[in-house]
Amino acid sequence: MLSMMLFFKFLFFAPAPKGDVPTSIYDFKVAGLTGNTIDFSQFKGKKILIVNTASKCGFTPQYKDLEALYEKYKDKLVIVGFPSNNFLWQEPGSNDEINSFCEKNYGVSFPMAAKISVKGRDMAPVYQWLTNKDYNHYKSSSVKWNFQKYLINEKGELVAIFSSATKPSDPDVISAIEK
Known part of the structure; x- marks a missing residue:
């Protein structure tokens, strides 16, 4: 029983981050989808909406709303998409x-990162930061x-987390961006 509980904890909860x-x-700085580098320091003074994406998901039409x-809001907001294949092999x-x-x-024109893992043993460092309160100083999440969606304010602070079901056009998302 204990081994089964440990297995499920490992499977569903983020492991402790490795390294720095x-x-x-x-x-x-993360690899971009087209081989470029996305340097988050370039986004100082703007809000950043980070979204893990997938091409074969029921939520994939959200790309239209994200665009x-x-x-x-491109004068005050940058969206960064992170394709991942962590959920039912949908990417x-x-x-x-x-x-x-x-x-x-x-017609996506916002920055897209190279495909990464957003959970598990091989979770990308940016997602370790986003999901661990010890790093983001806001909230731990999975x-x-x-x-x-993860919203970061103009000072680089994580300020909101929105579920997959929350559309980018949702009044709560718009309100958080316009704050």
Whole structure:
């Protein structure tokens, strides 16, 4: 019984981060979907909405709303998409395939990172920061599904977490951006 409980704890809860995790979102540099580098220090003074994405998910149409949000608020908001294949293999494609899908189907122009893991043993450091209160100084969380959203304010502080079911056009998201 104990071994089964430990197995489920390992499976569903984030492991302790390994190595050095930056103390600020602005310390992160991540690989971009097209081979570029996304340097979060470039986003100082703007809000940042970080979203884990997938191409074969029921929430995939949120790409359209994310793009509309980005276009409307790009003077004060940047959206960064992180494709991941952590939930029912709903992002099986390569970075090139994901990029083509996003451009062709949704006209995505906001920054997209290279495919990463958002949970488990191989969780990317940026998601270790987002999900661990010891690093983000806001709240510990776990990524429950594709299109979960993390909002960071202009000072680089995590200030809100929105579930996958919360659309980017939801009044709560808009209110948090306009604050």
